[in-house]
Every structure is written in structure tokens, then in C-alpha cells.
Amino acid sequence: MNNMSLDLLYRIVYSSDASRNASKRQNLTNIVFPRTPEEIAGIVRYCRKRGTPIYIKGAGTSLTGAGSPTGKGIMLSTEKMDRILNFSYVAGLIRTEAGISAARINDYLNEHSLFLPVFPASYKFSSIGGNISTNASGFEAGRFGGISNYLKSLRVITGKGEDLNIGAHCHRYSQGIDIKNLFIGSLGLLGIICETEFGVIPKPARIYEYIFRFRQLGPIFDLFFKMRRKGIHPVRFEIVNDTISTLLLNSNYYYIEIHADSSLFPGRSHLKFDRSSVSPMLSSVMPYKKSFDLSFDIEALPEFDALLKGMCTKHFLALYYGHFTDGIFHTSFLYDEKAVNIEKNVETVYNFIAKKRGAFSGEHGYGPGSKAIMRKALAGKLPYIRKIKSLFDPDNIMNRGLAL
Numbered sequence: 332m333n334n335m336s337l338d339l340l341y342r343i344v345y346s347s348d349a350s351r352n353a354s355k356r357q358n359l360t361n362i363v364f365p366r367t368p369e370e371i372a373g374i375v376r377y378c379r380k381r382g383t384p385i386y387i388k389g390a391g392t393s394l395t396g397a398g399s400p401t402g403k404g405i406m407l408s409t410e411k412m413d414r415i416l417n418f419s420y421v422a423g424l425i426r427t428e429a430g431i432s433a434a435r436i437n438d439y440l441n442e443h444s445l446f447l448p449v450f451p452a453s454y455k456f457s458s459i460g461g462n463i464s465t466n467a468s469g470f471e472a473g474r475f476g477g478i479s480n481y482l483k484s485l486r487v488i489t490g491k492g493e494d495l496n497i498g499a500h501c502h503r504y505s506q507g508i509d510i511k512n513l514f515i516g517s518l519g520l521l522g523i524i525c526e527t528e529f530g531v532i533p534k535p536a537r538i539y540e541y542i543f544r545f546r547q548l549g550p551i552f553d554l555f556f557k558m559r560r561k562g563i564h565p566v567r568f569e570i571v572n573d574t575i576s577t578l579l580l581n582s583n584y585y586y587i588e589i590h591a592d593s594s595l596f597p598g599r600s601h602l603k604f605d606r607s608s609v610s611p612m613l614s615s616v617m618p619y620k621k622s623f624d625l626s627f628d629i630e631a632l633p634e635f636d637a638l639l640k641g642m643c644t645k646h647f648l649a650l651y652y653g654h655f656t657d658g659i660f661h662t663s664f665l666y667d668e669k670a671v672n673i674e675k676n677v678e679t680v681y682n683f684i685a686k687k688r689g690a691f692s693g694e695h696g697y698g699p700g701s702k703a704i705m706r707k708a709l710a711g712k713l714p715y716i717r718k719i720k721s722l723f724d725p726d727n728i729m730n731r732g733l734a735l
């Protein structure tokens with residue numbers, strides 16, 4: 332196979348991702364760009380014999396550093412595996428390679444008035460293999476459900492170098508434990524996803540887009556419940572909190588972006604707010620940033636909102652934005668050198684999530700920097716998680732350093 336690079340520039344670029352959690356470029360001895368599952372199986376078997384760790388990169392848009400090397404090893408990129416392999420219009424099933432983006436899958440399906448509702452804000456450039464590995468669901472999951480609702484089968488190369496077809500080429504599956512679901516959110520710890528197969532659904536006929544702003548949370552809940560009572564289930568219902576709009580727009584409002592397939596009000600909204608750009612824009616506000624993608628019962632949002640407001644000082648800001656309907660709130664701490672109580676504030680957020688029986692990550696997964704918190708959150712389940720990992724990857728060569 333000639334798809335590999337030892338080039339210094341490549342080693343620098345592939346040592347980091349969108350989390351800016353770069354590791355030392357010296358860690359990567361090689362970057363490989365396989366094109367087939369057979370090539371991947373060969374690489375895994377070669378590395379397993381030598382005990383060489385393999386780090387897996389989709390498009391590198393992880394916000395947690397999950398795919399960045401934590402020690403010496405090779406980087407395996409799926410970026411050259413980006414083809415649509417099979418599409419059955421009648422069955423509503425599409426099979427692709429793992430390196431393709433959800434945007435390209437949807438461009439293809441669009442011609443047939445079908446779609447796959449996988450829409451993380453990064454959907455134009457993140458890979459579908461990365462989306463499965465992080466359980467990324469994004470904007471429209473509150474209405475259509477997450478990636479697990481659509482995933483039908485996978486072809487994976489395990490950490491042992493075995494080539495497995497899991498799930499089936501059909502919509503329903505009830506043959507005991509469904510192994511393919513173990514790969515959803517598995518962060519490359521069990522093996523490499525090479526091919527994916529999804530069930531797709533008809534595209535909503537027309538989408539109406541609205542942006543509203545509110546001074547308080549109460550009226551947002553009123554609007555949400557009113558829509559529910561009228562049987563309107565928006566395709567998107569995004570929230571950006573008032574601290575963010577103060578920073579980015581100089582206006583102290585909560586912003587709500589709604590996409591619905593029925594008209595809520597005559598006319599279009601005149602407000603402008605680009606929700607997708609919030610994450611990158613926040614990166615430059617303060618020198619330091621800690622991010623969590625918390626998930627909890629939306630009824631607890633007013634309490635959470637007050638909790639974060641109570642933490643804010645001149646040197647420390649706590650803010651959130653995210654997917655209101657399914658209660659995923661991307662939360663960031665932005666701070667400078669003079670900030671105090673940072674770890675105490677992390678602990679406070681952790682305790683809030685634990686008390687509400689929510690999740691510390693709803694869709695991004697975790698990275699080397701958040702392992703300690705994950706270990707705490709998953710305490711009783713760790714023996715099961717470790718056994719599953721060792722079944723697929725007994726020598727711990729897949730994304731070594733990330734296992735709990």
C-alpha cells in the first residue's frame with residue numbers, strides 16, 4: 332500500500348483535532364490512508380504483532396481530543412474511504428464507506444427526496460464513521476431521533492484484525508444482543524468502522540425557519556409547550572443563552588432558532604443569528620476554555636441556568652447553547668489567568684448532572700482530558716466496559732490512552 336506519509340507537516344496536522352488538544356508530533360511515526368477494509372485488516376494485524384498503537388482519525392473535528400495520539404503509534408485516517416457503495420430507493424437503505432460526510436450522503440439522497448437526519452453542526456465536514464463513534468446526533472435528533480435509530484449495519488475491523496459484518500441489510504433486527512450498537516459512541520476503542528449502512532426517511536416537504544429572542548427562560552418553555560399542544564414538533568429547536576449573546580452580539584437575550592415543517596407565524600423571521608458558528612466564535616473570547624456537552628431533563632434548565640450565572644465573574648464565564656428539545660447543552664467555561672475556583676466549578680457541574688441522573692456527554696464523547704470525570708460517572712459499569720474492550724481489542728492497540 333502506498334497511501335502513507337512520514338512527512339513532518341502531516342505529523343503535526345494529524346497530531347491534533349478541533350479540540351486543539353495537540354499531542355507531540357514526535358508521537359506519530361506514520362500516517363496511513365487505507366482505501367479498503369482488507370488494507371485496514373492488514374495494518375491492524377501488522378501493528379498488533381508489534382504492539383504498535385493505532386490512533387483513528389475521521390475528519391478530526393472532535394471537540395474532546397478523542398482521536399489525538401496520547402503516545403507513540405501510527406495514525407490511521409479514513410479520509411480516502413468516502414464512497415457511496417449501494418443505495419436501494421425501494422428499501423430505503425444506503426451503504427457507504429466510513430470517511431464520507433453526512434452532508435454528502437444527504438446531497439445524494441436529496442435527489443430522491445429522502446434524507447438521513449444526522450446533523451451535528453459539523454455535518455458538512457465530519458465523517459459518518461466519526462459521527463457513529465461519538466454518537467453525534469446534532470440539530471434534528473429531538474424530532475427524528477439519534478444516529479442509533481437509523482444505523483442498520485456496519486463492517487468493522489476489530490483490534491484483533493478480524494473483519495466483522497454486524498447488524499443486517501434490513502430495517503429491523505431482533506437476533507439477541509445487537510453488537511453493532513456497541514460501536515455507537517465507542518470512540519474507536521473497539522476497532523475501525525469501515526462501512527456503514529443506514530435506513531433513510533422521506534425529506535420533510537418544506538422547512539420554515541424562525542429566530543426569536545427572549546429576555547427570560549420562562550416564555551421559551553411556554554412557546555415550547557404551546558407548540559407541543561398544537562402537535563407541532565419542530566425539526567430544530569436550538570437555544571443560545573444570554574451570556575453568549577452578550578459576548579457575541581452585545582445584546583442580552585436568549586436566542587431560539589426553530590425549524591418547523593409547518594408554519595408557526597406568517598412571514599419570515601428578520602433576526603439573524605448563526606447558531607453553527609457559536610462554538611468556533613467562543614474560542615477566541617478568553618485565553619482558556621473548558622467544554623462539556625451535558626445532557627439532562629430540560630425541566631432542570633432554569634436551575635442549571637441560575638447555577639452557571641452564579642459562577643460568572645470578570646475573569647470566569649460559564650455559558651451554554653444547544654439542542655433544547657433533547658436537552659443537550661454545550662457548556663463552556665471561559666477564563667483568564669486571574670480566574671479562581673475552576674475545578675470547584677467543574678465539581679459543581681458534575682454534582683448537578685449526577686443529581687439529575689443526566690449524562691456528562693450527550694454527543695461528543697470524552698477525551699484524554701475528561702477521562703477522570705468519565706471514570707467517576709461510570710464507576711459501577713467500568714468492569715463491563717473493560718471486558719467489552721478486551722474482547723474486541725485484547726492488546727489495547729486502538730486509541731491507546733483513551734480506555735477507561
Ligand SMILES: Cc1cc2nc3c(=O)[nH]c(=O)nc-3n(C[C@H](O)[C@H](O)[C@H](O)COP(=O)(O)OP(=O)(O)OC[C@H]3O[C@@H](n4cnc5c(N)ncnc54)[C@H](O)[C@@H]3O)c2cc1C
Nearest residue numbers: 389390391392393397398451452453458460461467519524
Ligand atoms: C464547529 C463544530 C461543531 C460541532 N457540532 C457538533 C454537534 O452539533 N453535535 C455533535 O455531536 N458534535 C459536534 N461537533 C463535534 C464533532 O464534529 C463530532 O464529534 C463528529 O462526530 C466527529 O467526527 P470526525 O469524523 O471529525 O471524527 P474525529 O474527530 O476524527 O474522531 C472522533 C472520534 O471517533 C473515532 N473515529 C473516527 N472515525 C472512526 C472510524 N471510522 N472508526 C472508529 N473510530 C473512529 C476517533 O478515533 C475519535 O475517537 C462539532 C465540532 C465542530 C468543530
